[in-house]
Amino acid sequence: MSTLTTAAYLVSSVLFILSLRGLSHPSSARRGNFLGILGMTIAIVTTLSNPGVLSYKEIGIAFLIGGLIGTSIAVRIQMTALPQLVAAFHSLVGLAAVFVAASAYYNPSAFNIGTVGSIPIGSLIEMSIGTAIGAVTFTGSIIAFGKLQGFVSGNPLVFKGQHFINLLLGLGIIALIVKFCIDQNQELFWLIVFASFVIGVLLIVPIGGADMPVIVSMLNSYSGWAAAGIGFTLSNNLLIITGALVGSSGAILSYIMCKGMNRSFLNVLLGGFGGEQAASAGGVKDDRQAKQGNAADAAFMMKNSKTIIIVPGYGMAVAQAQHALREMGDLLKAAGAEVRYAIHPVAGRMPGHMNVLLAEANVPYDEVLELDEINRDFSETDVAFVIGANDVTNPAAKTDKTSAIYGMPILDVENAGQVFFVKRGMASGYAGVQNELFFRDNTLMLFGDAKKVCEDIIKGLEN
Amino acid sequence: MSEISNQLENLSYKAQQIANEASQLASSVAETSGGHSDFIIFGITVLVLACFVGYYVVWSVTPALHSPLMGVTNAISSVIIVGALLAAGPIDSNISKYFGLVAVGLAAVNIFGGFVVTNRMLSMFKKKQ
Numbered sequence: 001m002s003t004l005t006t007a008a009y010l011v012s013s014v015l016f017i018l019s020l021r022g023l024s025h026p027s028s029a030r031r032g033n034f035l036g037i038l039g040m041t042i043a044i045v046t047t048l049s050n051p052g053v054l055s056y057k058e059i060g061i062a063f064l065i066g067g068l069i070g071t072s073i074a075v076r077i078q079m080t081a082l083p084q085l086v087a088a089f090h091s092l093v094g095l096a097a098v099f100v101a102a103s104a105y106y107n108p109s110a111f112n113i114g115t116v117g118s119i120p121i122g123s124l125i126e127m128s129i130g131t132a133i134g135a136v137t138f139t140g141s142i143i144a145f146g147k148l149q150g151f152v153s154g155n156p157l158v159f160k161g162q163h164f165i166n167l168l169l170g171l172g173i174i175a176l177i178v179k180f181c182i183d184q185n186q187e188l189f190w191l192i193v194f195a196s197f198v199i200g201v202l203l204i205v206p207i208g209g210a211d212m213p214v215i216v217s218m219l220n221s222y223s224g225w226a227a228a229g230i231g232f233t234l235s236n237n238l239l240i241i242t243g244a245l246v247g248s249s250g251a252i253l254s255y256i257m258c259k260g261m262n263r264s265f266l267n268v269l270l271g272g273f274g275g276e277q278a279a280s281a282g283g284v285k286d287d288r289q290a291k292q293g294n295a296a297d298a299a300f301m302m303k304n305s306k307t308i309i310i311v312p313g314y315g316m317a318v319a320q321a322q323h324a325l326r327e328m329g330d331l332l333k334a335a336g337a338e339v340r341y342a343i344h345p346v347a348g349r350m351p352g353h354m355n356v357l358l359a360e361a362n363v364p365y366d367e368v369l370e371l372d373e374i375n376r377d378f379s380e381t382d383v384a385f386v387i388g389a390n391d392v393t394n395p396a397a398k399t400d401k402t403s404a405i406y407g408m409p410i411l412d413v414e415n416a417g418q419v420f421f422v423k424r425g426m427a428s429g430y431a432g433v434q435n436e437l438f439f440r441d442n443t444l445m446l447f448g449d450a451k452k453v454c455e456d457i458i459k460g461l462e463n
Numbered sequence: 464m465s466e467i468s469n470q471l472e473n474l475s476y477k478a479q480q481i482a483n484e485a486s487q488l489a490s491s492v493a494e495t496s497g498g499h500s501d502f503i504i505f506g507i508t509v510l511v512l513a514c515f516v517g518y519y520v521v522w523s524v525t526p527a528l529h530s531p532l533m534g535v536t537n538a539i540s541s542v543i544i545v546g547a548l549l550a551a552g553p554i555d556s557n558i559s560k561y562f563g564l565v566a567v568g569l570a571a572v573n574i575f576g577g578f579v580v581t582n583r584m585l586s587m588f589k590k591k592q
Binding site: 017026027030033047048062063066067068073079085086090092102104107111126216220237239240241245248249256343345350355359364367368 | 502503506509510513514516517518520521522523524525526527528529530531532533534535536537538539540541542543544545546547548549550551552553554557558559560562563564565566567568569570571572573574575576577578579580581582583584585586587588589590591
């Protein structure tokens with residue numbers, strides 16, 4: 001690699017780092033994204049000027065087709081469908097890593113790693129590890145995509161001996177890699193790919209829909225490690241640096257999500273949490289009656305409130321209620337109330353999902369606060385309006401040691417003067433735990449579709 | 464006395480020879496192993512340092528922008544296109560080249576999709592008027 005090429009790749013790496021750095025504040029974020037684009041452009045142009053790259057026409061066509069597909073999807077996608085889009089994109093990185101590794105295996109001289117049948121052992125190890133991670137990322141992301149999109153049931157799929165099979169498969173892949181490094185046999189290469197495809201599926205099927213934020217972040221991390229693995233095969237620092245950035249980013253996001261649920265990463269990975277089984281097992285029959293209100297009551301009470309905190313959850317995304325919610329907030333502000341939004345770290349199906357949806361509905365980002373920033377304010381708040389969230393407000397997380405969600409940080413909506421719960425029915429949340437809050441004196445349930453309820457309240461406020 | 468000094472001279476000569484042989488051996492070992500084994504250590508150094516950079520940079524990202532963060536990281540992880548381009552580069556058509564072209568297409572979907580969707584997300588974040 002020439003000095004100039006190396007220097008250009010270094011510039012790209014620095015631009016990628018600055019691009020992530022830009023995301024530290026919404027005001028610098030767009031410039032950050034632009035720096036990322038610039039870094040990618042430099043990387044691509046530099047590679048195209050490599051003397052070994054000659055088939056510009058075919059490359060141009062492939063690039064154009066991919067670019068058109070990517071752009072048209074990204075322009076059209078609804079913001080509520082972001083999590084599945086990101087999962088789908090991760091799968092492509094994984095698959096691309098597999099193809100690059102396969103290509104390096106069949107034509108090692110293009111990558112300066114020896115000739116067919118006599119690839120140095122170091123390159124073989126890197127190649128096979130990159131392939132395995134890429135393949136796991138591919139099928140794992142497809143299953144995650146299916147669960148988020150609803151093609152695959154969001155319930156955890158557990159069966160006996162599942163973890164044992166995963167362990168056997170994992171060991172099998174390691175054995176295959178060792179054998180492949182000795183024999184350099186092409187059947188072995190594809191066996192590694194196939195076994196990794198299978199383990200990718202098996203790893204994700206036992207994990208329930210609401211744990212997907214952790215999984216999407218984890219797969220994000222994997223796609224980074226796959227890129228870093230290929231970087232070793234190519235002896236290319238740009239790929240290694242970028243892979244490490246993406247890998248650590250995904251790992252940190254998974255950690256934040258796990259902490260938001262007070263669960264260990266291993267506990268999430270082992271799966272089986274939540275879904276219908278947990279709901280039927282954990283939900284003790286409750287004869288107590290929750291107080292039910294209607295939109296007109298809620299409109300009247302909120303109109304006479306000074307401070308209101310809105311707590312959105314996944315239910316808001318499902319009902320596409322963000323625009324109606326913002327309109328309701330605007331009317332309340334016009335009536336003289338202070339309206340703010342409280343976001344739990346695991347609200348929604350991907351990190352920061354709620355923030356994007358509220359931003360889409362034109363809610364200014366300085367009205368949207370994180371758990372730590374706003375949690376103390378509930379005790380001085382007249383109304384807490386919970387829309388499509390449940391477990392993240394359950395006080396049992398603080399008091400009931402036997403509860404499945406014990407220890408999870410929650411939003412203290414119970415401290416507000418009046419709590420409204422917008423829900424479709426009395427069903428328990430993802431964790432399968434009954435929410436104590438429903439039966440409190442200061443709680444009023446507003447049953448119905450989140451969007452419909454907001455619209456009804458808007459009508460009430462306008463009268 | 465002269466005998467001892469002769470022997471010493473002999474000894475030092477032999478030591479010199481052995482040292483020469485050793486250095487020749489070392490350089491030939493380095494040649495046969497290719498520059499690559501050197502790169503592994505170098506690459507791991509870069510990887511570890513980059514992980515630290517990533518750690519500090521990502522923790523400084525505001526939680527409100529975690530979705531755009533996933534969008535950007537998704538786009539930049541497609542830097543794997545560098546490998547795909549090298550694979551697709553040669554003039555003569557073979558299976559390796561086709562794999563490379565497919566990888567170019569897949570990575571391009573991601574690059575464009577990732578950056579465009581991130582830009583869409585970020586353009587929505589507005590301050591209070």
